[in-house]
Amino acid sequence: MAAPPPLSDKQLASIRQARARINVWHGSVRSGKTIASLLCFLLMVRRAPASGLILICGRSLQTVERNIIEPLQDPELFGADVASEVRHTRGATTAVIYGRVVHLIGASDARAEGRLRGLTASLAYVDEITLLPEPFFVQLLARLSVPGAKLLGTTNPDSPRHWLKTGYLDRAAELDLAAWHFRLADNPSLAPAYVASLTAEYSGLWRRRMIDGAWVVAEGAVFDMFDEQQHVVDELPPMRRYWLGIDYGTSNPFSAILLGLGDDDRLYAAAEWRHDARAVRRQMTDAQYSRAVRAWLAELDVAPEWTFIDPSAASYSTQLWTDGHPGIARADNTVLDGIRSVASALDSGLLRIHRSCAGLLDELPGYVWSDEAAARGEDRPVKKDDHSVDALRYAVHSTANEWRHLLTRTI
Missing domain, CATH: 3.30.420.280 (Nucleotidyltransferase; domain 5)
Structure with missing residues (x-):
């Protein structure tokens, strides 16, 4: 069995520095941000206080399973020891990680914030934050009321006027928030041929966001490359x-x-x-x-x-x-x-x-x-x-x- 890929200096630094109440990994696709954030999440699951729920949130239960649970169960990504500690039955709204029950929550629209009402949480992981409704994110932060509670999340860039950028990332200095920006170059394990192929799949707005990792606005002609x-x-x-x-x-x-x-x-x-x-x-x-x-x-x-x-x-x-x-x-x-x-x-x-x-x-x-x-x-x-x-x-x-x-x- 192949060993898990080595971590970059930026990945290791982000894991060590994730001590804020809100911790966000953002940037280009395949840049290593998800691996780093999930490793940090695993460490925090083992240290989380017994009081308060542990949550994993995403656009839907299916995306949570695909983007979070399945990678955690992949021994080539996190090692056999970690994979054996992540138990989940497909379609179930809970998983067990290191013996702790973890609740899986889908948030496809603004009504999803009602699913959080009454909860008290100590740790939350959020997949693709920009795809979630803002009321859900606000309610989630309110539910993280256990002393020392933390939110960890990832996202690709979106519009610079997106609520996550204007309401949180741009206000990091005044909030208890830490953020790390990743680009493709920050993932040294990617083969040059794969990087070239991935880059070819994006153009214009999406290349600037998904490859360069930039928060840029969609403006002008949609197909500005058309000649x-x-x-x-x-x-x-x-x-x-x-x-x-x-x-x-x-x-x-x-x-x-x-x-x-x-x-x-x-x-x-x-x-x-x-x-x-x-x-x-x-x-x-x-x-x-x-x-x-x-x-x-x-x-x-x-x-x-x-x-x-x-x-x-x-x-x-x-x-x-x-x-x-x-x-x-x-x-x-x-x-x-x-x-x-x-x-x-x-x-x-x-x-x-x-x-x-x-x-x-x-x-x-x-x-x-x-x-x-x-x-x-x-x-x-x-x-x-x-x-x-x-x-x-x-x-x-x-x-x-x-x-x-x-x-x-x-x-």
């Missing part, structure tokens, strides 16, 4: 695979984007079918949309492997299924992750757009971040003229596992 001269093509190579993304609309535009994987190992937005009911003053039914899309694909002589549909368009999915259209799937509609997938594909040169996709080419330059959302510390695009962009996002992000390995092979 018509570079990304728009007049001819397509032979395609070996096809997928379809559909953003459903009745009064709003309906858009279908055909995504192809060419023999040159690039992705292509190869064709677009679009119906704007307001522009032509004629709405279409689900059955009419189904016939139109299937006729369009037949004209192109294309049978996509999967058709990824706007998750809210249940009736249209049912209509396609009834009409015998194969490979129907709910699109992965995680907006920010989907935007990141499209941005990475564009930035690396992996994704090209055929000039016939007129609606998509009209929308891309005007797809911008919301200034109003940014002022609240949120990342959100303006919800306007985004139907073909959404269809592209559905197809690209829902197939990410099929093409992500190609990122480092394109320029």
Whole structure:
């Protein structure tokens, strides 16, 4: 069995110095902050007073299991001795670590803070703090009322106006708070080839946050790397695979984007079918949309492997299924992750757009971040003229596992 990776000087220093009431490890992905924070947590579990609960909190129970419990049970990360002391049954809301019962709490929305009411805690570990609602975090700190109680947490950077940055990290001098900023270079165990591959998966806003570890605001064009001269093509190579993304609309535009994987190992937005009911003053039914899309694909002589549909368009999915259209799937509609997938594909040169996709080419330059959302510390695009962009996002992000390995092979 391989020995656990050695700790860097910054990791060791953060563990030694974590004596504040609030202790936060923040910075880029894979920079070593989680390993250091979890080792510190294990040490504090062994020393925690008998009075007061021990908590692990995250976006959901599933993310707590995946991001915290499973790594602690991995002997290659923490050693066999530690792994044997972490006991948990999947789906259970408690674990046992070094003989202490540890409560696992998911906090997906503001209502989750009610789960903390009445608790008295001595130690809490928080995974990805910026993804939790602020009321939950405030209530959690209030529950840490045992003398010497401590909170340990990790996060990747977000907007510099995020409540964690403005309300806590920027006020470290006036609060009982210690924080450590990590970058990829702070993890010496990463192979150069892995760092290059990881860096290629991020671009623009996400590269600055997830690779550089910077707290930067989302502003301007969402796809600021889009260059018509570079990304728009007049001819397509032979395609070996096809997928379809559909953003459903009745009064709003309906858009279908055909995504192809060419023999040159690039992705292509190869064709677009679009119906704007307001522009032509004629709405279409689900059955009419189904016939139109299937006729369009037949004209192109294309049978996509999967058709990824706007998750809210249940009736249209049912209509396609009834009409015998194969490979129907709910699109992965995680907006920010989907935007990141499209941005990475564009930035690396992996994704090209055929000039016939007129609606998509009209929308891309005007797809911008919301200034109003940014002022609240949120990342959100303006919800306007985004139907073909959404269809592209559905197809690209829902197939990410099929093409992500190609990122480092394109320029």
